[in-house]
Amino acid sequence: MSPLLALLYSISLLHLSHxxxxxxxxxxxxxxxxxxxxxxxxxxxxxxxxxxKKFEGSSDLVNLRYHxxxxxxxxxxxxxxxxxxxxxxxxxxxxxxxxxxxxPSAKAASPSVSEWWQTVSLYTDQTGANVSRSIIIAKEYTDxxxxxxxxxxxxxxxxxxxxxxKAAPFPVDHKNGIYLILTSQDVTVQDYCxxxxxxxxxxxxxxxxxxxxxxxxxxxxxxxxxxxxxxFAVPAYMAGGGPGAxxxxxxxxxxxxxxxxxxxxxAELATNPLVNAWYAGEDPTAPTEIGDLCEGLYGTGxxxxxxxxxxxxxxxxxxNVNGRGGRRFLIQWLWSPVLKACAGxxxxx
Ligand SMILES: *[C@@H]1O[C@H](CO)[C@@H](O)[C@H](O)[C@H]1NC(C)=O
Numbered sequence: 001m002s003p004l005l006a007l008l009y010s011i012s013l014l015h016l017s018h019x020x021x022x023x024x025x026x027x028x029x030x031x032x033x034x035x036x037x038x039x040x041x042x043x044x045x046x047x048x049x050x051x052x053k054k055f056e057g058s059s060d061l062v063n064l065r066y067h068x069x070x071x072x073x074x075x076x077x078x079x080x081x082x083x084x085x086x087x088x089x090x091x092x093x094x095x096x097x098x099x100x101x102x103x104p105s106a107k108a109a110s111p112s113v114s115e116w117w118q119t120v121s122l123y124t125d126q127t128g129a130n131v132s133r134s135i136i137i138a139k140e141y142t143d144x145x146x147x148x149x150x151x152x153x154x155x156x157x158x159x160x161x162x163x164x165x166k167a168a169p170f171p172v173d174h175k176n177g178i179y180l181i182l183t184s185q186d187v188t189v190q191d192y193c194x195x196x197x198x199x200x201x202x203x204x205x206x207x208x209x210x211x212x213x214x215x216x217x218x219x220x221x222x223x224x225x226x227x228x229x230x231x232f233a234v235p236a237y238m239a240g241g242g243p244g245a246x247x248x249x250x251x252x253x254x255x256x257x258x259x260x261x262x263x264x265x266x267a268e269l270a271t272n273p274l275v276n277a278w279y280a281g282e283d284p285t286a287p288t289e290i291g292d293l294c295e296g297l298y299g300t301g302x303x304x305x306x307x308x309x310x311x312x313x314x315x316x317x318x319x320n321v322n323g324r325g326g327r328r329f330l331i332q333w334l335w336s337p338v339l340k341a342c343a344g345x346x347x348x349x
Pocket of ligand 1: 121122123124130337338
């Protein structure tokens with residue numbers, strides 16, 4: 001190589017190495033190493049739900065109290081998963097990879113889904129037993145023929161569970177069991193999009209045969225992504241000018257948006273399964289729970305239109321935790337009983 005060429009070559013190398021070590025860039029130790037940026041995008045406000053209890057940051061005024069009921073402390077927590085309506089295999093894989101990333105045995109780089117669940121396992125019952133750190137999918141049931149139609153009410157969600165329990169060999173799992181019903185994007189549910197993106201409660205013996213905690217979450221991709229898949233979709237009035245929606249980590253706005261809602265509901269189910277354990281506020285019919293307190297917060301410095309510091313990969317996809325198999329997810333923070341603040345594993349302070 002001529003001296004001049006060598007010089008040019010080393011200059012271009014310098015240039016390259018500068019690009020990969022600039023202070024904004026941080027590389028995580030993942031299977032496929034790529035450039036990861038830390039970002040804290042300011043976004044247009046979410047079309048807030050009518051009963052949104054979003055609480056930003058931390059406060060001594062938040063009086064999250066224990067009301068003497070049980071938490072999900074048996075290990076592992078067994079999820080009985082009900083797929084209602086039309087679900088593709090790739091969609092199912094994203095959701096199952098998320099659930100299977102919660103347990104400590106899941107292999108994932110930090111900040112991980114399992115580190116995120118550690119905040120949940122800080123909650124205990126009156127015997128001192130912590131919420132379990134392990135969650136498994138015990139059984140799955142597919143209700144592809146919409147056994148109760150494409151419009152469900154809060155009560156008919158329990159009929160869907162009853163149908164699944166009768167049709168599938170779902171054991172009556174009083175000790176560790178919870179149900180998780182996921183509805184496809186063509187299914188409407190009472191209060192969906194207007195007041196809720198998901199909910200949790202417990203089944204009634206008259207409907208299902210016994211009392212078990214359950215949660216429902218819908219795929220909002222067609223009905224209201226700007227509400228329930230925010231920040232992967234933002235309100236239409238912001239279109240043209242202003243910041244746009246963030247890119248979903250697994251390329252499916254509806255399903256990637258569901259992940260944070262599933263995380264929210266599972267965290268609340270685990271700490272308040274019979275709605276008599278951990279919640280703030282004096283009204284048990286409208287409890288403010290550990291997910292409600294941190295809705296819309298995904299990283300350090302969130303609040304006031306900012307979601308907080310999260311990561312963006314080289315393809316522009318936004319996330320804040322790693323899951324198994326190289327998966328990435330964006331999940332909201334949860335209220336920590338120790339810090340008395342919203343907490344997540346991607347905190348930078
Ligand atoms: C159980 O909860 C207590 C109280 O929050 C906490 O100090 C402890 O670290 C928790 N244990 C586990 C295994 O999470």
